[in-house]
Amino acid sequence: MTPGANRNCAGVVSVHKEEAMDWGMKNRMQRIFKEDGKTVMLAVDHGYFLGPVSRLEEPRKTIEPLIPYADSLMLTRGVLRNCIDPKYNIPLVLRVSGGNSIMSKDLSNEGITVSFEDAIRLNVAAVALSIYIGTDHEHQTLINLTKLIDESQKYGIPVLAVTAVGKELEKRDTRYLSLSCRIAAELGAHIVKTYYCEDFEKVIKSCPVPIVIAGGPKLKNELDALKMAYEAVAQGAKGVDMGRNIWQSRWPVAMISAIRSIVHEKASLKKANNLFNSLKNGAHP
Numbered sequence: 001m002t003p004g005a006n007r008n009c010a011g012v013v014s015v016h017k018e019e020a021m022d023w024g025m026k027n028r029m030q031r032i033f034k035e036d037g038k039t040v041m042l043a044v045d046h047g048y049f050l051g052p053v054s055r056l057e058e059p060r061k062t063i064e065p066l067i068p069y070a071d072s073l074m075l076t077r078g079v080l081r082n083c084i085d086p087k088y089n090i091p092l093v094l095r096v097s098g099g100n101s102i103m104s105k106d107l108s109n110e111g112i113t114v115s116f117e118d119a120i121r122l123n124v125a126a127v128a129l130s131i132y133i134g135t136d137h138e139h140q141t142l143i144n145l146t147k148l149i150d151e152s153q154k155y156g157i158p159v160l161a162v163t164a165v166g167k168e169l170e171k172r173d174t175r176y177l178s179l180s181c182r183i184a185a186e187l188g189a190h191i192v193k194t195y196y197c198e199d200f201e202k203v204i205k206s207c208p209v210p211i212v213i214a215g216g217p218k219l220k221n222e223l224d225a226l227k228m229a230y231e232a233v234a235q236g237a238k239g240v241d242m243g244r245n246i247w248q249s250r251w252p253v254a255m256i257s258a259i260r261s262i263v264h265e266k267a268s269l270k271k272a273n274n275l276f277n278s279l280k281n282g283a284h285p
């Protein structure tokens with residue numbers, strides 16, 4: 001037998017290390033995307049550039065009640081180590097890019113902020129990094145992505161690329177987001193997180209890896225956020241990676257439960273909204 005080769009349980013010889021790694025990659029993807037291929041990720045990583053953003057001032061208080069309803073948590077290593085009990089068996093998507101704050105004029109100047117070794121030590125299911133297409137730091141953030149993907153392939157840990165827009169929220173149109181999502185996938189991202197936009201189906205169709213949507217800043221009312229999630233999933237999103245529209249709601253558990261019904265139970269918008277209203281009025285999830 002070739003040195004270093006292994007025989008699997010079916011007696012098939014596996015020579016390449018990468019083959020063994022692929023199982024880990026698939027397993028981690030399946031921990032994030034449930035049996036129906038969809039996911040409700042709870043995004044709580046905002047502090048990495050926003051600091052103590054409203055309703056996330058005390059991360060543990062906000063996050064803990066929502067953990068039973070989330071399929072995975074997207075967060076920083078600081079919040080993970082200090083505010084999340086290791087007893088929780090929830091897949092973690094670790095933010096590994098950053099390096100500036102909301103005070104900075106240009107949010108796109110991001111670097112990689114966590115070593116791959118530390119991500120592995122934290123037992124993460126995936127790592128997440130932002131790319132900023134069309135900015136002065138486009139090249140830098142895309143090279144960050146490719147470096148991370150090279151590491152991720154070695155260790156079988158998926159990379160989620162966030163198509164970030166910084167302060168320029170008006171950038172969230174079909175052309176820009178299709179371009180950003182496709183480039184992220186072409187460079188090897190395993191999951192792409194983007195914004196919902198008009199003709200979202202076009203963004204989905206031209207991106208060969210699963211897309212999840214961010215919610216963006218808190219919308220005026222919960223029905224608007226439910227509608228966004230509903231439209232996105234109906235047009236092919238594999239779920240959400242949503243933050244503020246969940247935990248900045250006065251009724252975060254009702255909100256995440258209604259989002260779950262859209263993502264995992266194919267609930268109509270009306271049904272999801274009814275569920276939200278009944279939970280908000282005191283029914284138990």
Ligand code: R5P
Binds near residue numbers: 044074215241244245
């Ligand atoms: C933003 O920079 C973070 O990556 C958030 O995780 C992301 O924006 C999703 O959260 P929200 O639904 O609040 O936009």
